[in-house]
Amino acid sequence: MDGHSITGAASASLSPTSPVSARHGLGSAIKRKRSIGGLDSSPGSGIGMDDDQSLLEPEKKRQPGVKRACNECRQQKLRCDVVQDPFQSCSRCNRLKLECKIESNFKRVGKRSKHAEMEKEIDRLRRNMQQAKAQGYVMEEDDDMTPQLQSPVANSAYSHTRNPSLMGSDEAVNSLLTLKRGGSYSIPTHYAYELETVRLTEQDVNGLFQEFFAYYHPFLPFLNPEQSPDLYFQQHALLFWSIVAIAARRYPARPSILHELAGGPLHRLLWSTVGDVPNSYFVVKALCLICTWPLPTSTTTADPSHILCGVMMKAATGIGLHRPNHTQDFSRVSVELNKDQLHDRVTTWAVCNIVAQSIGTGYGQPASTLYDWTLAIRPGEDGPFTLSPELEARLRVERFCDKVSKEMYSNASDPRGVAGDEHRAMLMRVYRREYQELQASILSQRLSPIVEVHLRAAAIHMRLAGFFDSSATPGYMDDLMGLWRAVSGFLDLLFQDSNHQILRFATNYIQQMLVAAGFALLKLLRSFFAKTTVDFERGRSLFHKTIQAIRKTSVVDNDLQWRLAELMVQMWNGARVDSTAHHDRDPTEIDDSLQLKVRCRHSMSLVFDSIWRWREEYQAQGRGTLDSLKQATNPDSANESSASSTHLDSTLMPQQNNVTSFIAGNGALTPNAHSTINAGANSMLTGIGYGSDSNYDFFDPQTWMVEGLLDFNYSLPAPLEGM
Structure with a gap:
């Protein structure tokens, strides 16, 4: 093929009607050829031949005097008019007062990596500045507005009140003299981790x-x-x-x-x-x-x-x-x-x-x-995908709780989501059998007591549905007895000497179930159920231990656990005094006094219902003063208002052989009190309405006890330690 044919082919490939990709392909080839040669062109470099001709004549070598851009222009990918022989700086370097030079081994530095390194350096310097400030150094600016760190000794406020152990040159000399004389010198504290002021x-x-x-x-x-x-x-x-x-x-x-x-x-x-x-x-x-x-x-x-x-x-x-x-x-x-x-x-x-x-x-x-x-x-x-035995058992228990909540308290046809009495009674029989199988399976593995505590808590979650039943529900007394066994079993396990660490470091969930167990005891012991069915003295002892346990789970003074315990004690004392006015009632009569008014909070409806009743039927009637909640209250105080009750340090948990002397000492109950305690229709724990006032601004009833409607200005003693 002759030269004319080659030229014609090249011209045809560059015709305006040729495809765009074809026209651009030649330019790409030219760029690749230049990169292979390892030379970058710049204006005035002496390359005057046409690009097409240089491509078509590869055998012809480039001129040996090719110029290259300076380092600064190559870094920015800009045109450069540097003159190599004799060497003259380019106009851009002269204008910006940069050092203009040409190095054969120069390589461009990526902006992103350079910026990332600068940001890391800035972050490191900032951390060093913050650490220096934390140690007592202060920031000052010199004449050119450059921040400078000054020794804390230069500022008397820091040298005396902020960190006296940080010293300047004079103090360093004095400290060396002190050490030479046999004195002592305190080393500055090094803080490894900081979060604001912590x-x-x-x-x-x-x-x-x-x-x-x-x-x-x-x-x-x-x-x-x-x-x-x-x-x-x-x-x-x-x-x-x-x-x-x-x-x-x-x-x-x-x-x-x-x-x-x-x-x-x-x-x-x-x-x-x-x-x-x-x-x-x-x-x-x-x-x-x-x-x-x-x-x-x-x-x-x-x-x-x-x-x-x-x-x-x-x-x-x-x-x-x-x-x-x-x-x-x-x-x-x-x-x-x-x-x-x-x-x-x-x-x-x-x-x-x-x-x-x-x-x-x-x-x-x-x-x-x-x-x-x-x-x-x-x-x-x-x-x-296999879990540890502890977590697998916990997951099985929580699955069971989820099933109980969804079936018993998520009825789509009920405005409050509660299943009907007959449906709930049927579900209770099914879940009772399923719980027994779960209990046998988990206890056979001999896992830690923590797993068993959560297993017993699941039983309370299931059995608290008994408070939703009416007295006409089939198996009503059996459900209440099952609730009693679940609550007493849960509390007995927590109160064992070997499990005192569980209460001390308890999770929020265990604390909540402990409160629910306490309110369940309170409600059962102040009703017809306690007269002929259970041992009142055993229940009373469990309640005293529960109050003390709730106080021991308190982390700081006057937190929610401490306040709930005090409210529970007032309800116990108020119900005891109130029940004495109804001693003429038939102790074997079964009524609906145990039913709940608050029914939208699943098994925890008992807790919220009890607090509603405390406000509506106890505090509203003035039976008690706010001063009575400022210190730990004795659950068996004789004074109705509990204002003169003593601290609970040694009297809350009486031993079984000292029950009679304890009761006689405070004058609250008699040894036969369990046979005379009644819950009348007008007592605090009976199922009456909330009253005529319906202008309630707070959704959560616990707020009425612990927020604005009551002015709690507490100064409580520290929570009790240990068991």
Whole structure:
């Protein structure tokens, strides 16, 4: 083929009617040819031949005097008019006062990587500045407005009040002289972890983590005890500080840590993390812990556990924890999990459902659980989807609670969601048999007492439906007797000497079930049921122990647990005094006084109903003063208003052989009091209406006890320690 034919072919390929891809293909070829040569052209470089001609004549070498751009222009990919011989700086470097030079080994630096390194350097410097400020140094600006760190000695306020151990040069000399004379010198404290004003040393953190894994982690064993605190902090700050806050609830070395964290720093960290739409696997773990051991509060309306539980479940499903072997379907990048990582995600998803179910049961709300294929029970299978025996048993118990809640308290044809009497009686027979099978299966494994406590709590959750029955319901007395056995069995297990640690470090759910058991005892013992069916003295002793146990689960003075115990004591005393006016009633008469008015809070309706009655029938009638709730009240106080009652330190839990002397000492009851206590139609615990006033502004009835309608200006003693 001759040269004309080649030229014609090239011209045809560049004709205006040729395809765009063909026209652009030649340009791409030219660029590739230039890159192969390793030379970059610039204006005035001496390349005057046409691009087409250079492409068509590859055998012809380029001119040896080709110029290249300077380093600065190459970095910015700009034209350069540098002159190499004799060397003259380019106009851009002259204008910007840059060093103009040409280096054969120069390589461009990517802007993104350079900016990332600069940001890391800035963050490091900021952390150093904050640490220096925390140690007492102050910021000053010199003449050119450059921040400078000044020794704390230069500022007398810091040198005397902020951190006296930080010294300047003069003080350093004096300290050396002091050491030479045999004096002592205090080394400045190094804080390894800080959250706003909360500062912890490495020793504090190690002690707190040991406290957490020794006493709290057995309730939810899904974290790695072998992992260092620093690694938890690197995973997520909220997970780290949640562990610290939980361990600080009863940490003797520094009891002020919980108060410092709950005062705002952890609260702000929590909600800032939630506000950023968390998509971190470790945030879900932190929310599991916070929902299980929430920060102390004195009101139910200030408790965000139910809201955080919903955030926890949505965040978990958002990152695909419910489909751990298909995590890439919920991620923008491909995710490959090994066996250990897959097992950890399955375990965390199981814990999410356990926590969500306990929140639903304890707060009397529908649970946001999802029991699907991932959490299916696989007996005999050993793999990443197999849970530990403890968590598998807990999951089976919570599944049972979920079934009871959905069938008994989620009736779509009832405005309050409660199943009818006949349907509920049939369900009770079915679930009673299912519970017996579950109990036999779990107890045969000889697991920890924590699992058995939750198993007994599930029985209370099921049996509290007996308060929804009327006296005409078939098996009414049998249901009440079953409730009595469930409550007494739960309390007897908690009050064993070997289980005192469970009460001391109890989860919020165990505390709620303890309160429900106390109100159930109160209601049963002040009704017709206690006259001929059960031993009143045994019930009375259990109630005294329950009051003391609720107070011992209190974390800080005047929190919700402490207030509920005081309210329960006032109801006990008020019902005792009120019942003496109805001694002429037939003790064998069965009435509907045990029925509930509040029926929309599942099994926890008993708790909310009791508080409604306290307000409407006790406080509203003026039987008691607010001063009576300012100190621990004796449940058997003779004074109706409880104003002169004594502290409970040694008299709340009388021994069986001292019951008579205890009763005679305070004059509240006689040895035969259990045969004369009645619950009349007008007593505080009978089923009367709420009154004519229906202008209730608060949805949660517990708020009436712990918020604005009552001016609680407490100064309570510290919670009792130990059993």
